Amino acid sequence: MDVMNPDxxxxxxxxFRRAHFTEEVGVRLVDAGPGWCETELIIDxxxxxxxxxxxxxxxxxxxxxxxxAAGFTVIGADEWLLSSEFKINLLRPAQGERLRCRGQVLKxxxxxxxxxxEVYAVRDGMEKLVSKLGVTLAVLKVTGRESxx
Amino acid sequence: MDVMNPDxxxxxxxxFRRAHFTEEVGVRLVDAGPGWCETELIIDxxxxxxxxxxxxxxxxxxxxxxxxAAGFTVIGADEWLLSSEFKINLLRPAQGERLRCRGQVLKxxxxxxxxxxEVYAVRDGMEKLVSKLGVTLAVLKVTGRESxx
Amino acid sequence: MDVMNPDxxxxxxxxFRRAHFTEEVGVRLVDAGPGWCETELIIDxxxxxxxxxxxxxxxxxxxxxxxxAAGFTVIGADEWLLSSEFKINLLRPAQGERLRCRGQVLKxxxxxxxxxxEVYAVRDGMEKLVSKLGVTLAVLKVTGRESxx
Amino acid sequence: MDVMNPDxxxxxxxxFRRAHFTEEVGVRLVDAGPGWCETELIIDxxxxxxxxxxxxxxxxxxxxxxxxAAGFTVIGADEWLLSSEFKINLLRPAQGERLRCRGQVLKxxxxxxxxxxEVYAVRDGMEKLVSKLGVTLAVLKVTGRESxx
Numbered sequence: 001m002d003v004m005n006p007d008x009x010x011x012x013x014x015x016f017r018r019a020h021f022t023e024e025v026g027v028r029l030v031d032a033g034p035g036w037c038e039t040e041l042i043i044d045x046x047x048x049x050x051x052x053x054x055x056x057x058x059x060x061x062x063x064x065x066x067x068x069a070a071g072f073t074v075i076g077a078d079e080w081l082l083s084s085e086f087k088i089n090l091l092r093p094a095q096g097e098r099l100r101c102r103g104q105v106l107k108x109x110x111x112x113x114x115x116x117x118e119v120y121a122v123r124d125g126m127e128k129l130v131s132k133l134g135v136t137l138a139v140l141k142v143t144g145r146e147s148x149x
Numbered sequence: 150m151d152v153m154n155p156d157x158x159x160x161x162x163x164x165f166r167r168a169h170f171t172e173e174v175g176v177r178l179v180d181a182g183p184g185w186c187e188t189e190l191i192i193d194x195x196x197x198x199x200x201x202x203x204x205x206x207x208x209x210x211x212x213x214x215x216x217x218a219a220g221f222t223v224i225g226a227d228e229w230l231l232s233s234e235f236k237i238n239l240l241r242p243a244q245g246e247r248l249r250c251r252g253q254v255l256k257x258x259x260x261x262x263x264x265x266x267e268v269y270a271v272r273d274g275m276e277k278l279v280s281k282l283g284v285t286l287a288v289l290k291v292t293g294r295e296s297x298x
Numbered sequence: 299m300d301v302m303n304p305d306x307x308x309x310x311x312x313x314f315r316r317a318h319f320t321e322e323v324g325v326r327l328v329d330a331g332p333g334w335c336e337t338e339l340i341i342d343x344x345x346x347x348x349x350x351x352x353x354x355x356x357x358x359x360x361x362x363x364x365x366x367a368a369g370f371t372v373i374g375a376d377e378w379l380l381s382s383e384f385k386i387n388l389l390r391p392a393q394g395e396r397l398r399c400r401g402q403v404l405k406x407x408x409x410x411x412x413x414x415x416e417v418y419a420v421r422d423g424m425e426k427l428v429s430k431l432g433v434t435l436a437v438l439k440v441t442g443r444e445s446x447x
Numbered sequence: 448m449d450v451m452n453p454d455x456x457x458x459x460x461x462x463f464r465r466a467h468f469t470e471e472v473g474v475r476l477v478d479a480g481p482g483w484c485e486t487e488l489i490i491d492x493x494x495x496x497x498x499x500x501x502x503x504x505x506x507x508x509x510x511x512x513x514x515x516a517a518g519f520t521v522i523g524a525d526e527w528l529l530s531s532e533f534k535i536n537l538l539r540p541a542q543g544e545r546l547r548c549r550g551q552v553l554k555x556x557x558x559x560x561x562x563x564x565e566v567y568a569v570r571d572g573m574e575k576l577v578s579k580l581g582v583t584l585a586v587l588k589v590t591g592r593e594s595x596x
Contacts, residue, residue, distance in 0.1 A: 018198070019197075019198045019204060020194055020195050020196070020197050020198070020204075021195060021196055021197065021198060021203075021204035021206055021207055022198075022204065022206070024195045025206065045169055046169050046170060046173045047169070047170055048168075048169050048170065049167070049168045049169070049170060049171075051231075054170075055168060055169075055170035055171065055210070056209075056210075056213050056232045056235070057170055057171070057174065057206060057207075057209055057210025057211075057213060057214065058170055058206075058210075060205075060206055060209040060210070060213070060235075060237075061204065061205075061206025061207075061209070061210070062206075064205050064206060064209070065206065082200075082239075083205045083239050084238070084239060084410060084434060085236060085237060085238045085239065085383070085412075085434055086205070086209075086236070086237060087234060087235070087236035087237075087385060087534045087581070088209075088234060088235060088236075089233070089234045089553070089554075089561055089581065089583075090231075090232050090233060090234065091553065091554040091561060092554070106536070106538065106579065107536075107538040107539070107576075111409065111436065112382060112436065114383075114536055114538060129554075132553065132581075134534070134536065134579075134581065136382060136383055136434055136536075138409065138410065233559060233583060234532070234561075234583055236385045236432070236534060238404070238405075238412055238432065238434075240404065240405040240412060241405070255387070255389065255430065256387075256389040256390070256427075260558065260585065261531060261585065263387055263389060263532075278405075281404065281432075283385070283387065283430075283432065285387075285531060285532055285583055287558065287559065316496070317495075317496045317502060318492055318493050318494070318495050318496070318502075319493060319494055319495065319496060319501075319502035319504055319505055320496075320502065320504070322493045323504065343467055344467050344468060344471045345467070345468055346466075346467050346468065347465070347466045347467070347468060347469075349529075352468075353466060353467075353468035353469065353508070354507075354508075354511050354530045354533070355468055355469070355472065355504060355507055355508025355509075355511060355512065356468055356508075358503075358504055358507040358508070358511070358533075358535075359502070359503075359504025359505075359507070359508070360504075362503050362504060362507070363504065380498075380537075381503045381537050382536070382537060383534060383535060383536045383537065384503070384507075384534070384535060385532060385533070385534035385535075386507075386532060386533060386534075387531070387532045388529075388530055388531060388532065
């Protein structure tokens, strides 16, 4: 995938440094490259919902942020991205020691970037796909910092 | 909307008591009735993303849980609900002192319950619609505690 | 809702005149006003799927076009709209003599317009909500005629 | 992907024979196997919208039906599927001589099957991904023929 900003890795790191909530939840950047980003989260009791599985809100936070960070690798240095909408499918109960997430740009664009993210639960060294998200990201100019619409 | 479980308020309260992550995020039950539920969240620095607005993950967590809790008011006493998928539209920057959310059942059912939730940001006493979510909830038997599919 | 183009009704009619497929399917404009549009379709055997109900594709075509037409009432005279993504919930079997659809703008914007549409099946004079759609529409300049991204 | 009905190909063919609207639109079955289905459509003037591209409704009809048909390869002989909701991303203008669609099951299940479909526009022998759909299919017993919820 084409790269417009050679320093995209700084932009990706910046999205993690400046997102208080993502840090609070415990989403950690693993790596990123042209059109993709990978993150990780150590599962803790606070992430769980009533049935002992990781809450949909944790998975959505992780997948949305990772898919968005993948988008930051294909935009210009003077641009940033804001989620306009996303859909997430919760496919299986998310149980294990940690979550791994891979975000991937499906379609770059001047106005909109469409990205996807898959979340895997890792248990006893085995990985299972537990959720999949698709997001529409609005491309904004850095000076603006306006809303997505 | 028809009520099958006269003690639905206990079931709603239970979904908040047992969801560690929702409590961690700070989503608080305000009230509920047949087919609806209302919640509240005091906005804190930890909820924010890079541009000073409430992170999409916070809004998704709040809206998904509130829409689901609305669903708990229309199912049987031996049933519970699990989100199968949701879509959220982030309409405006979420800024202010607190978020208010109202969940509403769009379509009850024996197998699936479809609910919606609207999130409002309250700033200086003024409310603005900031996001809207639609969720597909799978109806499960309490004994099962299986996945949504 | 604010109107930027006083001749918005011409723009709405134009979207129906120029959409061969919508005409082929039989979606007919009923009326429109600031932020909304209503359409109608007489149900025929060709609209049906295997179980005797109106196919999801017919409902999606009608709801997407009607939600988009509602959006045309709130944009400028030099602008047009293109669907970037939509989600539709098929709530009940769509059976009867005709479908009625109402599209409504949820959030106007300079770059994106978010609209919804509800489809009702009319049977023996009784109306039932059968599906609900939400769409992200990209705002484009008339000269461009480019894609949504 | 596991096959429960060895005669799944009959079930897939049946979904095309009995869907008047899909036939009307011109969606043609190409092939299917465990967990997948491929279809084709020759682009005609009647499929187009105002800008000369294939209408979103045509793409949604094709992708929903193909993703559903993929689901029919992984269910029992006494079961059938009904779309409960789908989301489609319209990524690029759909122009060319024909559309090709591949549906793929993401997650089989006893109650819900989650499928995806990608639509490609073929122009001068070159293929481009023009849209991507994700659908939640409710698994129903053949005797029932009830609604998805």
